[in-house]
Amino acid sequence: xxxxxxxxxxTKPTTEPKxxxxxxxxxxxxxxxxxAILTAVLIGAVIVFVSIPSNKxxxxxxxxxxxxSDWFFSTLPERLRVTLSAFTGLFSxxxxxxxxxxxxxxxxxxxxxxxxxxxxxxxxxxVTFKAGLFNVGAEGQLLxxxxxxVAVAAFMPQWFGVASLPTIIHLPAxxxxxxxxxGLWGIIPGYLRAKTGAHEVITTIMLNYIALxxxxxxxxxxMKDKSATLQRTPFIHENAALPRIISKATDPSLTGGQAYPxxxxxxxxxxxxxxxxxxxxAFLMVGFIWWLMNRTPKGFEIKTVGENPEAARYAGMSIxxxxxxxxxxxxxxAGLAGxxxxxxxxxxxxxxxxxxxxxxxxxxxxxxxxxxxAIVPAALFWGALRTGAGAMQVNTGISINLIQIIxxxxxxxxxxxxxxxxIYRIKQAEGGKITFNRSWGK
Amino acid sequence: xNKRIIAFMMLLVLMVPVLAAxxxxxxxxxxxxxxxxxxxxxxxxxxxxxxTAATEATAVATMAATAEATTGGGATSEIKIxxxxxxxxxxxxxxxxxxxxxxxxxxxxxxxxxxYIETIDPKDYxxxxxxxxxxxxxxxxxxxxxxxxxxxxxxxxxxxxKFAIVxxxxxxxxxxxxxxxxxxxxxxxxxxxxxxxxxxxxxxGAVGGKEQVPAVKxxxxxxxxxxxxxxxxxxxxxxxxxxxxxxxxxGEAAKTQIAEGADVIFGAGGQTGSGAIKTAADNDVxxxxxxxxxxxxxxxKGPAPKLITSAMKRVDNxxxxxxxxxxxxxxxxxxxxxxxxxxxxxxxPFHDAESALPADAKAKLDEIKKGLADGSIKTGVTxx
Numbered sequence: 001x002x003x004x005x006x007x008x009x010x011t012k013p014t015t016e017p018k019x020x021x022x023x024x025x026x027x028x029x030x031x032x033x034x035x036a037i038l039t040a041v042l043i044g045a046v047i048v049f050v051s052i053p054s055n056k057x058x059x060x061x062x063x064x065x066x067x068x069s070d071w072f073f074s075t076l077p078e079r080l081r082v083t084l085s086a087f088t089g090l091f092s093x094x095x096x097x098x099x100x101x102x103x104x105x106x107x108x109x110x111x112x113x114x115x116x117x118x119x120x121x122x123x124x125x126x127v128t129f130k131a132g133l134f135n136v137g138a139e140g141q142l143l144x145x146x147x148x149x150v151a152v153a154a155f156m157p158q159w160f161g162v163a164s165l166p167t168i169i170h171l172p173a174x175x176x177x178x179x180x181x182x183g184l185w186g187i188i189p190g191y192l193r194a195k196t197g198a199h200e201v202i203t204t205i206m207l208n209y210i211a212l213x214x215x216x217x218x219x220x221x222x223m224k225d226k227s228a229t230l231q232r233t234p235f236i237h238e239n240a241a242l243p244r245i246i247s248k249a250t251d252p253s254l255t256g257g258q259a260y261p262x263x264x265x266x267x268x269x270x271x272x273x274x275x276x277x278x279x280x281x282a283f284l285m286v287g288f289i290w291w292l293m294n295r296t297p298k299g300f301e302i303k304t305v306g307e308n309p310e311a312a313r314y315a316g317m318s319i320x321x322x323x324x325x326x327x328x329x330x331x332x333x334a335g336l337a338g339x340x341x342x343x344x345x346x347x348x349x350x351x352x353x354x355x356x357x358x359x360x361x362x363x364x365x366x367x368x369x370x371x372x373x374a375i376v377p378a379a380l381f382w383g384a385l386r387t388g389a390g391a392m393q394v395n396t397g398i399s400i401n402l403i404q405i406i407x408x409x410x411x412x413x414x415x416x417x418x419x420x421x422x423i424y425r426i427k428q429a430e431g432g433k434i435t436f437n438r439s440w441g442k
Numbered sequence: 443x444n445k446r447i448i449a450f451m452m453l454l455v456l457m458v459p460v461l462a463a464x465x466x467x468x469x470x471x472x473x474x475x476x477x478x479x480x481x482x483x484x485x486x487x488x489x490x491x492x493x494t495a496a497t498e499a500t501a502v503a504t505m506a507a508t509a510e511a512t513t514g515g516g517a518t519s520e521i522k523i524x525x526x527x528x529x530x531x532x533x534x535x536x537x538x539x540x541x542x543x544x545x546x547x548x549x550x551x552x553x554x555x556x557x558y559i560e561t562i563d564p565k566d567y568x569x570x571x572x573x574x575x576x577x578x579x580x581x582x583x584x585x586x587x588x589x590x591x592x593x594x595x596x597x598x599x600x601x602x603x604k605f606a607i608v609x610x611x612x613x614x615x616x617x618x619x620x621x622x623x624x625x626x627x628x629x630x631x632x633x634x635x636x637x638x639x640x641x642x643x644x645x646x647g648a649v650g651g652k653e654q655v656p657a658v659k660x661x662x663x664x665x666x667x668x669x670x671x672x673x674x675x676x677x678x679x680x681x682x683x684x685x686x687x688x689x690x691x692x693g694e695a696a697k698t699q700i701a702e703g704a705d706v707i708f709g710a711g712g713q714t715g716s717g718a719i720k721t722a723a724d725n726d727v728x729x730x731x732x733x734x735x736x737x738x739x740x741x742x743k744g745p746a747p748k749l750i751t752s753a754m755k756r757v758d759n760x761x762x763x764x765x766x767x768x769x770x771x772x773x774x775x776x777x778x779x780x781x782x783x784x785x786x787x788x789x790x791p792f793h794d795a796e797s798a799l800p801a802d803a804k805a806k807l808d809e810i811k812k813g814l815a816d817g818s819i820k821t822g823v824t825x826x
Binding site: 093103106110216220229230231232251253254272341346350351352353356386387389390391393394397399400403404 | 576
């Protein structure tokens with residue numbers, strides 16, 4: 001595709017090459033990630049094709065097939081059918097079965113719900129990539145955000161000795177608590193990095209463990225719901241919950257007596273969706289980060305410090321302030337990801353909350369090349385794979401690990417983009433290099 | 443252009459060895475490649491003499507299958523059962539696999555249609571259950587204590603569907619959910635008694651998974667009670683590890699116990715426990731498995747001269763029974779308690795360790811099992 005773009009530029013260089021380059025600039029940026037996804041999916045198809053479990057195929061029988069390879073070739077049509085059904089399953093799990101329209105809203109909503117924390121945590125990592133930092137701590141910041149918000153959402157009324165607080169106070173307080181808790185967990189490694197030079201990769205990994213253990217301790221201790229068999233906190237107060245967009249009314253017997261808010265209440269199962277206002281928050285944050293990075297002096301400082309700290313210092317920018325600020329912002333975004341999961345989706349915090357979301361967000365930021373807008377499709381892709389995996393397994397009996405293999409291959413092809421460039425003969429884009437690895441050399 | 447295609451083909455060719463490695467796992471269990479070809483040559487002669495027999499056999503098989511399908515799907519449509527595993531796989535050697543084996547038996551013996559989803563992440567439980575529920579599966583089985591809330595929510599949302607959950611029971615019971623629970627303490631009691639019989643040092647060890655999970659605690663305390671029943675002076679060292687998926691930590695804990703003099707190790711905690719007994723067996727002490735006969739899973743059918751038994755929970759029988767109830771139209775919500783009395787718990791055969799055990803070990807264990815079944819022996823294990 002890039003060849004097609006370059007060909008006109010070579011043949012008629014005089015006919016305004018600049019505007020066309022600008023118009024399709026995003027395509028140039030997106031071509032490698034898109035081809036990486038395509039290649040990974042194709043390899044995934046080959047894996048499905050070869051590893052279809054025996055119960056979905058005619059059994060290998062020596063008396064019917066002369067050899068194993070005969071059996072392999074005579075089952076080719078069946079294998080093709082199952083391979084295709086793996087991908088149709090993946091699609092219908094993520095976006096609905098289009099022959100049965102009533103399944104579409106639930107599937108779409110599940111994909112968006114799955115993508116919400118990926119968008120927020122992906123943004124968190126992208127911000128630090130821009131600042132030349134490698135925040136492996138999104139997981140810990142996310143857990144601390146979840147913990148902070150659940151503390152306020154479930155226990156705040158009893159601190160003041162009242163039965164309930166109005167939504168106008170309680171919901172913002174819960175959101176803020178999550179954002180602050182995540183932000184503080186991000187500021188710690190940022191400060192250590194700026195003041196002592198302690199590498200943020202090491203400190204954030206360590207802080208992940210601390211966050212996990214702190215969460216475990218609190219959930220098994222003071223924050224445990226004594227009436228529940230599962231290790232979890234009590235259900236949050238209904239006034240602190242992020243509303244679901246459209247859903248059936250909650251059944252209070254399942255939620256500890258709380259009736260959680262919905263923007264629209266329905267009685268139809270088709271529209272009983274889990275999608276919540278967290279997705280709106282996520283899109284707002286995408287806009288905010290794009291604006292911050294591209295339209296404000298602060299964003300310019302972050303990018304300058306990321307690309308060339310010496311130049312930034314020479315220009316009179318505060319390296320310390322920028323590093324701490326970027327890590328704090330990153331932590332706050334990751335904290336918001338955890339918060340939206342707790343007060344929008346699950347309504348309590350379980351000891352098994354640890355999710356790997358924070359680690360997947362590294363992959364998403366890489367796939368999006370740290371571009372805030374591109375985070376959205378990258379996160380949706382990740383969410384769709386995860387949502388569709390179940391239907392894929394029902395259709396084919398293929399191990400659900402296939403999804404993780406495809407994800408890993410995508411990341412491999414992004415990280416080593418020379419492979420993709422070599423396969424598809426794409427020239428290196430100018431100035432498109434990723435700068436986060438600068439800090440490794442120091 | 444051509445180069446590009448060639449390059450891609452080469453990449454695919456590069457993938458082939460990787461995939462071949464995947465394939466040989468199944469091939470190796472039936473026959474190695476070399477023997478397969480010779481075997482293929484030999485039967486071709488016999489196949490030539492009686493080709494009709496082979497085709498006839500398959501014809502009969504397909505006829506039987508279609509007959510079954512038509513009779514089974516006569517009035518009602520085919521019965522569909524969905525299984526959602528806990529985080530893990532249907533062949534991971536834990537209760538996920540055991541539940542799946544029960545389901546596979548139901549597929550062949552009862553002619554039901556089975557499907558499964560392996561859970562990657564605890565927050566997917568709800569979604570995976572929904573996957574089956576929205577397609578109207580007749581019975582949806584969740585594996586594991588951690589799925590308690592998710593099954594409860596799905597059961598409320600789909601009151602017309604039936605659900606079952608392994609290792610969890612609801613208080614009060616739900617009308618359309620059957621909780622499949624087991625007296626782990628009785629199972630471990632028998633194992634603990636055997637441990638006390640073979641221990642020479644008078645010290646034995648147990649490595650458990652997460653202490654907060656009731657099944658784990660009942661296993662470990664039952665093991666202790668059983669050992670004390672045989673030898674009231676025995677010292678039982680108990681360690682809980684905060685993970686079910688950390689074989690290394692399990693192994694380290696077992697080594698510590700061995701260094702302290704323990705000469706029988708009981709591993710009760712998923713892969714963590716399996717790691718503990720594997721390491722302990724390598725260090726030449728006797729070990730006891732859990733949940734299912736670990737001779738077949740962890741020790742890959744031997745040789746395992748150090749594995750004396752496993753404290754078994756017959757999750758497979760429980761799953762099979764609940765599917766049978768659905769097929770027979772006798773399903774009722776409530777609790778199935780697998781214990782010594784109904785064969786829901788048991789101890790595994792001694793396999794390769796038989797010669798190392800006291801001659802009367804089996805008789806004594808059966809006596810204890812009988813005592814547990816008729817109530818004359820009580821494990822005395824209670825969880826706060």
